[in-house]
Amino acid sequence: MSASPLSAASADPAMKPGAEVVLRALKDQGVEVIFGYPGGAVLPIYDALFQQNHIRHILVRHEQAAVHAAEGYARSTGKVGVVLVTSGPGATNAVTGLVDALMDSIPIVCLTGQVPTHLIGNDAFQEADTTGITRPATKHNYLVKRSEDLAAVLHDAFHIARSGRPGPVVIDLPKDILIKPAPYTEPPKPGAPHRSYRPVLDPDPAAIREAVRLLKGARRPIIYTGGGVINAGPEASQLLTEFVRLTGMPCTNTLMGLGAFPASDPQFLGMLGMHGTYEANMAMWRCDVMLNIGARFDDRVTGRLDKFSPESKKIHADIDPSSINKNVKVEVPILGDAARVLRALIAAWKEDATPFSRAQIEPWWRQIDEWRAIRCLAFTQDMTPGAVIKPQHAVKRLFEITRETGREVIVSTEVGQHQMWAAQYIGFEKPNRWLTSGGLGTMGYGLPAAMGAQIAHPEALCIDVAGEASILMNIQEMGTLAQYRLPVKVFILNNEYMGMVRQWQELLHGGRYSESYSAALPDFVRLAEAFHAKGLRARSIEELDGVIREMIAHPGPVIADICVAKDENCFPMIPSGAAHNEMILGPDQEKNAARVTDEGKVLV
């Protein structure tokens, strides 16, 4: 780097080195923690970090994990998660995390180092076209080429990350910009209109009235909500609960929306979608009015589109206009923030003079109760000593025993069967306690996400429900847990298979288990010990509860290796390309999967 023009210009006392301007902007944006990994291009920021006490830096072991940790932090607090990585490989390693945050609408600001401006485009050491690579991986990104833009770009990035539909924002920072003196500007006043980005927050009253009119006339209504309600803050979840109870209607949540409505409430039908409950999916299929708030008619939820909820009028409230009428054509689109939409719906419901009696939806509830009576999540666990642990039972006991402790519990997951079992058998009463990679489906998400949540909630019981394959994708973060004494519990459902891959191979590919066996697994107990953590193992049913209790009681990080049935499949299941009323309920009905066509198979 060229030092000559840099040191000379610092005569103006209002000017500070770029790295200090960066940290001041972070501080003024309320940042307390950043997750990062140093390298040549960001050394000036690390030097400035060393000389201050406002912001805590958590040193991860891989940049992907830095982003997932920031996601876990953001998802569990509602704040923006902040990441700091170096140029080149630092930035490219972060890309998976960025896309993960983009798909799940998680607010992230990721600072990436860059080679000095005069070397950009020269194939310099550790140079990558970071803004080019991350353009489709972020909500927005910036390359700061002028020192006078630095502070404004940082403030802008936080505004973009957290407002409207949240998402990840990258700021690429050339090294000379971090060294050269730069002016500082204060954050814009809250509410000051952005130059070009102005998401609509307040719903159109006419659309709200139309929605209420439809809902009051409904005989078979359903309220289906997603991550948008979580993103709109805890108040939105309270308003959702209020609205659902006010109307007496059934409510289902997407994978991303779990916790927005209390799982223990009798009006809750459970999660919907590919591995959702029978009652939720059948209610979606048969309903006459559907109210979707903050969900996006994802293919994992709709199943076969041309057979999706054929008899319903649909109302869709979303903050992102591009989510409306993207997959499913709706009768009443409502643009707005989920909390404001719900507040308006509650007010309009009370104002509207149209009578609505619970009696008009009573037959619908009777129908739903019939579907519930099928008990789609029931399973049989042999309790004789030495019996093999069923994964469903392991998750169910984990939920029950953690609930007994009365502690605040935050659950993250990796991706696969264990993720679905966690979604099915763990009940969430409140938002921000459930961290999972929904859209991108990133194996390796859960451990760093739990780590980020634990940083934000030191007293909480943070558990990563994992599979033995997924956990190895970011296992290096056990080192971070050790360094910061983070008592995260890793609860591995070890069936020695990439379970969901194996399940699909069994159901759709003639039982040819191509490359899905987890060969040469490490000894997870000794692996835990190598990382200064506690290792536990449950081999059979009589050991399970003891291992869970010991895991929870231990004050430090733990890996619990739960050896579970190897051939268990995750049910219920809507086979790919099928409709909601074509669910497979259990092993006895697996033969129905034979109907999956090639057209269905391509639908992943």
Next chain:
Amino acid sequence: MSGTDTRTATIAVLVENEAGVLARVIGLFSGRGYNIDSLTVAPVDAERRLSRITIVTSGTEMVIEQIKAQLDRLVPVHKVSDLTLEGPHLVRELALIKVIGRGEQRVEALRLADAFRARVVDATVESFVFEMTGDAEKIDAFLALMRPLGLAEVSRTGAVAIARGTRQIAP
């Protein structure tokens, strides 16, 4: 899903004049598999740092609605306007057309250029460069006539468009 009937849409997009904005728009179209029939861009307001992009695209009504919504949520986009939907508008394209030939062909090319109001902007004893503005059909028609007369090279701007009357697109 609302049918499979497709239509063409001419969309005007007012954007920040900043690095990367065109890449965002193009990346959106390629990433989501939308068609670009034509795309033009140029700064239109130096003081307010605005550029205007004109995109001609085609798709079902649902796809075109998606395109507009996706464009509108790009951070540096100020305004998205579907000129085709919003009423009468003008679409123009400029073409520079090189025709090489001698003798009678050359005379005929010049005569047709006059009929199409194409201007001669460069000439040698064996070539013309014509400049022509019009909608895409007019230019296509002229090119078809020039082909047997020694059409050698074409450079076209792609469509620019503006609403008729007092209607404006402002940020």
